[in-house]
Amino acid sequence: MFGKPKEMEDKKVSIFKDYIFPLGALLIPALAFLAQNTSPWWGSLALAVYVGIVIVFLVVPAIMRGSKRWFAHLGRKRCERVFRPKISAFLLRFKPMMESHRSDTIWGVWEQASQTAEMQEFIRPNRSHYFTLSMWLEHLQNTIGSSKSVNFNLIAAEASSWVQRYASFCGEAYPQFEDLLRSGLFDEAQVRQAKQNWNHVRDEHNQVVTNWKTLCSEINSSFNRDVCRAHFETLKTLE
Numbered sequence: 001m002f003g004k005p006k007e008m009e010d011k012k013v014s015i016f017k018d019y020i021f022p023l024g025a026l027l028i029p030a031l032a033f034l035a036q037n038t039s040p041w042w043g044s045l046a047l048a049v050y051v052g053i054v055i056v057f058l059v060v061p062a063i064m065r066g067s068k069r070w071f072a073h074l075g076r077k078r079c080e081r082v083f084r085p086k087i088s089a090f091l092l093r094f095k096p097m098m099e100s101h102r103s104d105t106i107w108g109v110w111e112q113a114s115q116t117a118e119m120q121e122f123i124r125p126n127r128s129h130y131f132t133l134s135m136w137l138e139h140l141q142n143t144i145g146s147s148k149s150v151n152f153n154l155i156a157a158e159a160s161s162w163v164q165r166y167a168s169f170c171g172e173a174y175p176q177f178e179d180l181l182r183s184g185l186f187d188e189a190q191v192r193q194a195k196q197n198w199n200h201v202r203d204e205h206n207q208v209v210t211n212w213k214t215l216c217s218e219i220n221s222s223f224n225r226d227v228c229r230a231h232f233e234t235l236k237t238l239e
């Protein structure tokens with residue numbers, strides 16, 4: 001992570017191999033010819049043929065490869081300028097879903113359902129995991145909003161990992177509510193309220209996660225490789 005990027009090392013090697021060596025191979029015989037003023041006419045012709053061969057088979061392909069890498073670099077930078085603000089905006093959409101005082105989120109419903117002793121037998125919110133995810137999200141937002149140049153691939157991959165962990169975290173709540181409903185220990189009003197609360201916040205949760213998955217697919221397609229994970233869990237309805 002903290003070492004010199006492999007791409008930069010490859011560029012240095014290819015500059016010498018693709019440019020310095022071919023140009024040197026072209027200039028050395030040319031200088032030798034110019035130092036010999038008594039060379040016959042066929043010497044000039046031989047040198048011209050040699051120079052033409054070097055240009056056609058070495059210099060031109062090297063320039064083409066360099067141009068291809070340069071345009072690919074420009075394309076990556078353009079994609080980064082497009083998708084970096086989108087990732088930042090998406091993280092802001094998750095922020096209210098992680099606020100502890102809200103009751104209209106998965107965490108809010110999960111935490112609220114554990115307030116009574118009888119419910120706590122089934123509903124056990126993972127508070128340590130919640131606080132870890134909250135701090136991680138804050139770190140991500142500060143990092144991507146920094147004015148310093150940050151590796152886009154690392155940011156995109158970490159944001160995707162956060163969403164995956166958040167989706168898995170929320171998925172831990174579903175079997176707890178399911179066990180509560182199956183227990184038969186609660187009256188119909190309590191069961192109905194638990195279903196309504198869960199299903200209401202589940203829809204918004206799934207919508208945001210699905211939209212994030214779409215964004216990840218767009219990023220991967222634009223970069224022609226898997227920059228972000230594109231598989232995330234969605235939550236089931238309580239029946």
